[in-house]
Amino acid sequence: MPLIKKKFKLGLDIGSSFIKVCLPKRGGRPLVARAASPEGAISKGLLQQPEEVRNVLNQLIQQQNLLNSPVVATLPASTLVLRHIQIPLLKEKETAEAVEWEARRVLPFAVEEAQVDWLRQGTTVTDEGETQDILLVAVRDNIVQQYVEAIKDSGLHLVALDIAPLALGRWLLKGSQVTSLIIDLGAETTQLHFFDKSRLVFSRSISIGGISATQSIVNIEQVSFLEAETLKLRGNYKGESLDSWLSELGREIQRSLEYFRSNFRQGIDEEKFDQVLLTGGASSTRGVEKLIEDITGRAPGYAE
Numbered sequence: 001m002p003l004i005k006k007k008f009k010l011g012l013d014i015g016s017s018f019i020k021v022c023l024p025k026r027g028g029r030p031l032v033a034r035a036a037s038p039e040g041a042i043s044k045g046l047l048q049q050p051e052e053v054r055n056v057l058n059q060l061i062q063q064q065n066l067l068n069s070p071v072v073a074t075l076p077a078s079t080l081v082l083r084h085i086q087i088p089l090l091k092e093k094e095t096a097e098a099v100e101w102e103a104r105r106v107l108p109f110a111v112e113e114a115q116v117d118w119l120r121q122g123t124t125v126t127d128e129g130e131t132q133d134i135l136l137v138a139v140r141d142n143i144v145q146q147y148v149e150a151i152k153d154s155g156l157h158l159v160a161l162d163i164a165p166l167a168l169g170r171w172l173l174k175g176s177q178v179t180s181l182i183i184d185l186g187a188e189t190t191q192l193h194f195f196d197k198s199r200l201v202f203s204r205s206i207s208i209g210g211i212s213a214t215q216s217i218v219n220i221e222q223v224s225f226l227e228a229e230t231l232k233l234r235g236n237y238k239g240e241s242l243d244s245w246l247s248e249l250g251r252e253i254q255r256s257l258e259y260f261r262s263n264f265r266q267g268i269d270e271e272k273f274d275q276v277l278l279t280g281g282a283s284s285t286r287g288v289e290k291l292i293e294d295i296t297g298r299a300p301g302y303a304e
Contacts, residue, residue: 009024009069009070009071009072009159010022010023010024010066010069010070010071010072010156011024011030011071011072011073011074011167012057012071012072012073012074012151012156013073013074013164014037014042014047014053014057014073014147014150015037015042015076015186015187016037016042016043016044016186016187016188016211017036017037017186017187017210017281018034018035018036018037018281019034019035019036019037019053019056019057019060020032020033020034021033021034021060021061021064021066021071023064023066033060033063033064034060035056035057035059035060036056037053037056038052038053038055038056041053041056043188044076044078044079044188044189044207045075045076045077045078045079045143045189046079046143046146047146047147047150050146050149050150051150053150054149054150054151054153054154055154057150057151057154057156058153058154058155061154061155061156062155066155066156067155067156068155068156068157069156069157070156070157070158070159071151071156071157071158071159072158072159072160072161072162073147073151073158073161073162074161074162074163074164074167075139075143075144075147075161075162075163075164076164076186076189076191077163077164077165077184077191077193077203077205078189078191078205079139079140079143080137080138080139080163080164080165080203081107081108081109081114081137081138081139082135082136082137082163082165082200082203083103083106083107083135083136083138084133084134084135084136084201084202084264085099085102085106085134085136086124086131086132086133086134087099087102087131087132087134088129088130088131088132089123089129089130089131089132090132095120095132099118099134099136100116102134102136103116103118103136103138106136107136107138109138109140111138113140113141114138114139114140114141115138115139115140115141115144116136116137116138117137117138118134118135118136118137119134119135119137119166120132120133120134121133121134121135121199121200122199135200137163144161147161148161164184164191165182165191165193165200165203166200168182168184168193168279168303169182169193169195169198169200170198171303172277172279172303173195173197173198174198175198176195176197176198177197178197178273178274178275179194179195179196179197179273179274179275180194180195180273180274180275180276180277181193181194181195181273181275181276181277181296182195182276182277182279182303183253183276183277183278183279183280183283183292183300184279184280184283185209185210185278185279185280185281185282185283185285185288186209186210186280186281186282187209187210187211187281187282188207188209188210188211188212189205189206189207189208189209190205190206190208190209190249190252190253190280190282191203191204191205191206191280192204192205192206192253192256194260194264194273201260201264202260202263202264204256204259206249206252206253206256208245208248208249208252209282210232210280210281210282210285212245213232213242213245213282213285214228214229214232215228216241216242216244216245217231217232217237217241217242220237220238220240220241221237221238221241232285235286242285242286242287246287246288246291249288249291250291250294250295253291253292253295254295257295257296272296272297272298273296273298274298275298275301276292276293276296276298276299276300276301277300277301277302277303278292278300278301278302278303279302279303283302284302
Protein backbone atom coordinates (compact mmCIF):
# COMPACT_ATOMS: atom_id res chain seq x y z
CA MET A 1 0.00 0.00 0.00
CA PRO A 2 1.50 3.37 -1.00
CA LEU A 3 2.40 5.81 1.78
CA ILE A 4 2.21 8.86 -0.48
CA LYS A 5 -1.11 9.58 -2.16
CA LYS A 6 -2.39 12.82 -3.68
CA LYS A 7 -6.00 12.25 -4.78
CA PHE A 8 -8.68 10.84 -2.51
CA LYS A 9 -12.38 10.65 -1.85
CA LEU A 10 -12.59 10.98 1.93
CA GLY A 11 -9.87 12.00 4.34
CA LEU A 12 -9.41 10.44 7.79
CA ASP A 13 -7.40 11.78 10.70
CA ILE A 14 -7.15 9.68 13.87
CA GLY A 15 -5.95 11.92 16.69
CA SER A 16 -5.60 11.54 20.42
CA SER A 17 -8.47 14.01 21.01
CA PHE A 18 -10.70 13.57 17.97
CA ILE A 19 -11.29 11.21 15.08
CA LYS A 20 -12.16 13.32 12.03
CA VAL A 21 -13.51 12.46 8.59
CA CYS A 22 -13.25 15.06 5.82
CA LEU A 23 -16.12 14.93 3.34
CA PRO A 24 -15.32 16.88 0.14
CA LYS A 25 -18.26 18.92 -1.10
CA ARG A 26 -18.56 20.03 -4.72
CA GLY A 27 -18.62 23.79 -5.05
CA GLY A 28 -17.77 24.59 -1.45
CA ARG A 29 -15.55 23.96 1.55
CA PRO A 30 -15.37 20.35 2.71
CA LEU A 31 -17.38 19.22 5.70
CA VAL A 32 -15.69 17.63 8.70
CA ALA A 33 -17.45 15.03 10.81
CA ARG A 34 -15.81 14.32 14.15
CA ALA A 35 -16.13 12.20 17.25
CA ALA A 36 -14.18 12.31 20.50
CA SER A 37 -11.39 9.73 20.63
CA PRO A 38 -11.73 7.14 23.41
CA GLU A 39 -9.68 8.20 26.42
CA GLY A 40 -6.23 6.60 26.33
CA ALA A 41 -6.91 4.80 23.04
CA ILE A 42 -4.40 6.83 21.01
CA SER A 43 -1.06 8.10 22.26
CA LYS A 44 1.34 10.06 20.04
CA GLY A 45 -0.09 8.46 16.93
CA LEU A 46 0.00 4.88 18.23
CA LEU A 47 -3.27 2.99 18.56
CA GLN A 48 -3.11 1.70 22.14
CA GLN A 49 -6.69 0.37 21.97
CA PRO A 50 -7.42 -0.39 18.29
CA GLU A 51 -10.82 -1.96 19.02
CA GLU A 52 -12.04 1.17 20.80
CA VAL A 53 -10.85 3.31 17.89
CA ARG A 54 -12.60 1.01 15.42
CA ASN A 55 -15.88 1.18 17.36
CA VAL A 56 -15.95 4.96 17.52
CA LEU A 57 -15.04 5.25 13.84
CA ASN A 58 -17.74 2.75 12.93
CA GLN A 59 -20.36 4.78 14.78
CA LEU A 60 -19.20 7.96 13.07
CA ILE A 61 -19.34 6.57 9.54
CA GLN A 62 -22.73 4.99 10.15
CA GLN A 63 -24.08 8.34 11.35
CA GLN A 64 -22.77 9.94 8.14
CA ASN A 65 -23.88 7.05 5.90
CA LEU A 66 -20.33 6.41 4.74
CA LEU A 67 -20.09 2.62 4.92
CA ASN A 68 -17.75 1.18 2.26
CA SER A 69 -16.65 4.65 1.13
CA PRO A 70 -13.07 4.93 -0.19
CA VAL A 71 -10.82 6.80 2.21
CA VAL A 72 -7.23 7.93 2.63
CA ALA A 73 -5.96 8.12 6.22
CA THR A 74 -3.04 10.19 7.40
CA LEU A 75 -0.22 8.77 9.47
CA PRO A 76 0.93 11.39 12.01
CA ALA A 77 4.50 12.63 11.80
CA SER A 78 5.24 11.18 15.24
CA THR A 79 4.93 7.64 13.79
CA LEU A 80 7.19 8.29 10.81
CA VAL A 81 10.88 8.34 10.06
CA LEU A 82 11.70 10.94 7.40
CA ARG A 83 15.14 11.16 5.85
CA HIS A 84 16.48 13.36 3.05
CA ILE A 85 19.05 11.59 0.91
CA GLN A 86 20.94 12.37 -2.27
CA ILE A 87 21.86 9.80 -4.89
CA PRO A 88 23.30 10.08 -8.40
CA LEU A 89 20.94 10.77 -11.29
CA LEU A 90 19.95 7.27 -12.43
CA LYS A 91 17.30 5.46 -14.41
CA GLU A 92 14.08 4.61 -12.56
CA LYS A 93 14.95 0.99 -11.71
CA GLU A 94 18.46 1.90 -10.63
CA THR A 95 17.09 4.77 -8.55
CA ALA A 96 14.77 2.40 -6.68
CA GLU A 97 17.67 0.06 -5.96
CA ALA A 98 19.85 2.94 -4.76
CA VAL A 99 17.07 4.24 -2.48
CA GLU A 100 16.68 0.80 -0.90
CA TRP A 101 20.43 0.64 -0.28
CA GLU A 102 20.38 4.09 1.36
CA ALA A 103 17.32 3.12 3.41
CA ARG A 104 19.22 0.19 4.88
CA ARG A 105 21.99 2.59 5.83
CA VAL A 106 20.02 5.49 7.36
CA LEU A 107 16.91 3.96 8.93
CA PRO A 108 16.97 3.04 12.65
CA PHE A 109 15.28 -0.31 11.96
CA ALA A 110 15.46 -3.03 9.32
CA VAL A 111 13.63 -2.31 6.08
CA GLU A 112 12.10 -5.81 6.33
CA GLU A 113 10.21 -4.57 9.43
CA ALA A 114 8.80 -1.44 7.80
CA GLN A 115 6.83 0.06 4.95
CA VAL A 116 9.20 2.28 2.97
CA ASP A 117 8.30 4.79 0.25
CA TRP A 118 10.11 7.69 -1.37
CA LEU A 119 9.46 10.88 -3.29
CA ARG A 120 11.81 12.55 -5.78
CA GLN A 121 11.92 16.26 -4.90
CA GLY A 122 14.27 17.63 -7.54
CA THR A 123 17.90 17.61 -8.55
CA THR A 124 21.06 19.35 -7.37
CA VAL A 125 24.10 20.14 -9.48
CA THR A 126 27.47 19.88 -7.73
CA ASP A 127 31.10 19.76 -8.83
CA GLU A 128 30.79 15.97 -8.82
CA GLY A 129 27.75 15.95 -11.10
CA GLU A 130 23.96 15.99 -10.88
CA THR A 131 22.22 14.26 -7.95
CA GLN A 132 18.62 13.48 -7.08
CA ASP A 133 17.03 14.86 -3.89
CA ILE A 134 14.95 12.09 -2.34
CA LEU A 135 12.52 12.23 0.58
CA LEU A 136 12.56 8.80 2.23
CA VAL A 137 9.52 7.83 4.33
CA ALA A 138 9.36 4.80 6.59
CA VAL A 139 6.96 3.49 9.23
CA ARG A 140 7.09 0.24 11.15
CA ASP A 141 4.88 -2.60 9.91
CA ASN A 142 3.08 -3.03 13.24
CA ILE A 143 1.93 0.62 13.20
CA VAL A 144 0.66 0.32 9.63
CA GLN A 145 -1.13 -2.92 10.49
CA GLN A 146 -2.92 -1.30 13.44
CA TYR A 147 -4.26 1.50 11.24
CA VAL A 148 -5.20 -0.79 8.36
CA GLU A 149 -7.14 -3.21 10.56
CA ALA A 150 -8.95 -0.52 12.57
CA ILE A 151 -10.02 1.37 9.44
CA LYS A 152 -11.06 -1.65 7.37
CA ASP A 153 -12.93 -3.25 10.29
CA SER A 154 -14.85 -0.01 10.81
CA GLY A 155 -16.48 -0.38 7.40
CA LEU A 156 -14.42 1.99 5.24
CA HIS A 157 -12.53 1.06 2.08
CA LEU A 158 -8.93 2.09 2.73
CA VAL A 159 -7.30 3.32 -0.48
CA ALA A 160 -3.96 4.49 0.91
CA LEU A 161 -2.12 5.83 3.92
CA ASP A 162 -0.84 9.36 3.44
CA ILE A 163 1.73 11.12 5.61
CA ALA A 164 0.58 14.15 7.58
CA PRO A 165 3.37 16.62 6.66
CA LEU A 166 2.84 16.17 2.91
CA ALA A 167 -0.94 16.25 3.29
CA LEU A 168 -0.68 19.56 5.16
CA GLY A 169 1.63 20.93 2.51
CA ARG A 170 -0.73 20.05 -0.33
CA TRP A 171 -3.64 21.60 1.54
CA LEU A 172 -1.97 24.85 2.61
CA LEU A 173 0.83 25.43 0.10
CA LYS A 174 -0.57 24.45 -3.29
CA GLY A 175 1.33 26.47 -5.89
CA SER A 176 3.40 28.22 -3.21
CA GLN A 177 6.55 30.01 -4.35
CA VAL A 178 7.77 31.04 -0.90
CA THR A 179 9.41 29.45 2.15
CA SER A 180 6.97 28.35 4.84
CA LEU A 181 6.92 26.99 8.36
CA ILE A 182 3.80 25.07 9.38
CA ILE A 183 3.38 24.53 13.11
CA ASP A 184 0.74 21.94 14.00
CA LEU A 185 -0.10 22.10 17.71
CA GLY A 186 -2.01 18.96 18.63
CA ALA A 187 -3.20 17.47 21.87
CA GLU A 188 -0.02 15.55 22.72
CA THR A 189 2.62 16.75 20.29
CA THR A 190 3.61 19.77 18.21
CA GLN A 191 4.83 19.17 14.68
CA LEU A 192 7.07 21.61 12.82
CA HIS A 193 7.21 21.27 9.05
CA PHE A 194 9.68 23.35 7.04
CA PHE A 195 8.90 23.91 3.35
CA ASP A 196 10.73 25.52 0.45
CA LYS A 197 7.87 26.36 -1.92
CA SER A 198 5.81 23.14 -1.76
CA ARG A 199 8.83 20.89 -1.07
CA LEU A 200 9.07 19.44 2.42
CA VAL A 201 12.59 20.11 3.69
CA PHE A 202 12.50 19.02 7.33
CA SER A 203 10.03 17.89 10.01
CA ARG A 204 10.39 17.62 13.76
CA SER A 205 8.03 16.33 16.44
CA ILE A 206 7.98 17.94 19.91
CA SER A 207 6.38 16.15 22.87
CA ILE A 208 4.44 19.23 23.98
CA GLY A 209 0.79 19.86 23.18
CA GLY A 210 -2.58 21.03 24.40
CA ILE A 211 -2.89 18.37 27.09
CA SER A 212 0.27 19.54 28.83
CA ALA A 213 -1.04 23.13 28.66
CA THR A 214 -4.22 22.02 30.41
CA GLN A 215 -2.17 20.17 33.02
CA SER A 216 -0.23 23.37 33.73
CA ILE A 217 -3.50 25.13 34.53
CA VAL A 218 -4.48 22.21 36.79
CA ASN A 219 -1.21 22.53 38.71
CA ILE A 220 -1.36 26.31 39.13
CA GLU A 221 -5.07 26.83 39.78
CA GLN A 222 -5.80 23.57 41.64
CA VAL A 223 -8.84 22.68 39.55
CA SER A 224 -9.93 19.47 37.84
CA PHE A 225 -8.63 18.61 34.37
CA LEU A 226 -12.08 19.19 32.85
CA GLU A 227 -12.37 22.58 34.54
CA ALA A 228 -8.86 23.49 33.39
CA GLU A 229 -9.68 22.51 29.81
CA THR A 230 -12.74 24.77 29.88
CA LEU A 231 -10.67 27.66 31.28
CA LYS A 232 -8.05 27.15 28.57
CA LEU A 233 -10.57 27.11 25.73
CA ARG A 234 -12.19 30.30 27.06
CA GLY A 235 -8.85 31.97 27.80
CA ASN A 236 -10.15 32.56 31.30
CA TYR A 237 -7.18 31.53 33.46
CA LYS A 238 -4.51 33.29 35.50
CA GLY A 239 -1.86 34.92 33.35
CA GLU A 240 0.97 32.90 34.90
CA SER A 241 -0.77 29.53 34.51
CA LEU A 242 0.82 28.84 31.12
CA ASP A 243 4.12 30.66 31.59
CA SER A 244 6.14 27.47 32.04
CA TRP A 245 4.31 25.70 29.20
CA LEU A 246 4.88 28.57 26.78
CA SER A 247 8.52 28.82 27.87
CA GLU A 248 9.13 25.11 27.24
CA LEU A 249 7.30 25.21 23.90
CA GLY A 250 9.33 28.26 22.87
CA ARG A 251 12.65 26.60 23.79
CA GLU A 252 11.85 23.51 21.71
CA ILE A 253 10.71 25.54 18.70
CA GLN A 254 13.85 27.68 18.93
CA ARG A 255 16.02 24.54 19.05
CA SER A 256 14.25 23.21 15.96
CA LEU A 257 14.82 26.46 14.09
CA GLU A 258 18.50 26.47 15.00
CA TYR A 259 18.90 22.87 13.84
CA PHE A 260 17.12 23.64 10.58
CA ARG A 261 19.24 26.70 9.91
CA SER A 262 22.42 24.75 10.59
CA ASN A 263 21.56 21.75 8.41
CA PHE A 264 18.93 22.61 5.79
CA ARG A 265 19.42 26.19 4.65
CA GLN A 266 21.04 25.28 1.33
CA GLY A 267 19.28 27.08 -1.48
CA ILE A 268 17.11 29.16 0.87
CA ASP A 269 18.45 32.70 0.93
CA GLU A 270 16.30 34.44 3.53
CA GLU A 271 16.95 34.06 7.25
CA LYS A 272 13.23 34.36 8.01
CA PHE A 273 10.43 32.31 6.54
CA ASP A 274 8.15 34.12 4.12
CA GLN A 275 5.15 32.80 6.02
CA VAL A 276 4.40 30.95 9.24
CA LEU A 277 1.11 29.05 9.53
CA LEU A 278 -0.49 27.67 12.68
CA THR A 279 -2.88 24.75 12.74
CA GLY A 280 -4.10 22.17 15.25
CA GLY A 281 -6.45 22.41 18.22
CA ALA A 282 -3.91 23.97 20.61
CA SER A 283 -2.83 26.71 18.17
CA SER A 284 -5.52 29.08 19.47
CA THR A 285 -4.23 28.88 23.07
CA ARG A 286 -3.68 32.37 24.44
CA GLY A 287 -0.05 33.44 24.12
CA VAL A 288 0.91 31.04 21.32
CA GLU A 289 0.57 33.55 18.49
CA LYS A 290 2.82 36.14 20.16
CA LEU A 291 5.33 33.44 21.13
CA ILE A 292 5.65 32.25 17.53
CA GLU A 293 6.00 35.81 16.24
CA ASP A 294 8.74 36.58 18.77
CA ILE A 295 10.70 33.44 17.82
CA THR A 296 10.28 33.47 14.03
CA GLY A 297 10.08 37.21 13.39
CA ARG A 298 6.86 36.66 11.42
CA ALA A 299 3.28 37.23 12.51
CA PRO A 300 1.72 33.79 12.01
CA GLY A 301 -1.42 33.13 10.06
CA TYR A 302 -3.97 30.42 10.78
CA ALA A 303 -4.85 27.57 8.47
CA GLU A 304 -8.44 27.73 7.28
